[in-house]
Amino acid sequence: MNSVKELLLAGPSTGLSGLARPTYSPGQLLEDEDLTAAVDYTRNLTRLLFRSLFGCGVICGLKVEGKPICKGQKLSVQIKRGLGLDCGGNPIEVPRDLTLEFDPGCDPFPKSIWVVACHTCQPCRSRETACSHDDDATCVKTRLQDGYKIKLYPGSAVPPPGVCYCGGGEVDDCGCGCGGDCGECILIARLDLILVDGASQLKDAPTDVSMVRQIRPAMAQPCPPQKKQDAAAVDAAQAVAPERTTAA
Structure with a gap:
């Protein structure tokens, strides 16, 4: 039986990842x-897969519409419910439609406005940690509630730092290459x-929405021509088969 001998390497060739689970x-x-380590392992694994497979951007919904109100003195921003992912793999869920108002006051309107959705996390559900009534009670938060925040920025050549967007229609690598200036916000x-x-x-x-990074269209890639031809051939063969059965 032939065996393959492993080549010797100079320097360390093993290491540890950032994931650790309890036993x-x-x-x-x-x-x-x-x-907590068991929960953190599942959460960190999910975030790692999400940002590596899909990157950041809008998954569905989060449609934006702007309308002048108050005789053009204010701007109404309507945002449809939807879901997105930030660069850390955190979900940005807006569970219901929103209507926001922007009032420039005495200042002139900017030429354009960036509409941004950000992931937030808020501790909640306080509980006392005292074992008995005689002990000094200490209140701690027992839950972390994911949330969102909508932000408006005056327009410029590119969105503000820390915002995920699609730059100039180029093919991006916002999976493993995401990070750096990209944070917890996405352009919508x-x-x-x-x-x-x-x-x-x-x-x-x-x-x-030309600079909004859309996740779902990137996943639904069109079929190559050969696959389309193969699928058409299968459909044609299935259409002929009942005719042959009837003739027999």
Whole structure:
């Protein structure tokens, strides 16, 4: 039987990843760190897979529409419910439709506005940690609730730092290559403001999504020509088969 001998390497060739999961055994005394480690492992694994497979961007929904209100003195921003992923693999879920108002006050309207959705996390569900009524009670948060925050930024050549977007239609690598300036926010729209009366009155606010990174279309790649031909041949063969059976 032939055997393949492993080549010797100079320097270390093994290492550890950033994932660690707890193990349990009978009679083991568990502490809060052991239970938290089990939750952290699942969460970190999910975030790692999400950001590596899909990158950051909009999965579905999060449609934005801008309308002038108050005779063009204010801007109404309507955002449809939807789901996105930030660069860390955290879900950004907006569970219901939103309507926001932007009032420039005494300042003129900007020429455009970036609409950004960000992932947030808030501790909640306080509970006392005292073992008995005689002990000094200490309140701790027992839950972490994921949330979102919608932000508006005045327009510029590119979105603000820390915001995930698709740059100029180029093929990006926002999976393992994501990071750096990319943080917990994603671009969901740009509103190009059409102004009159010296930028003091808003006439219209059309939506531009050309720089929004869409995750679902990237997953639904079109079939190559050969696959389309093979599928057409299978359909044709299946269509002929019943005719042959009837003739027999």
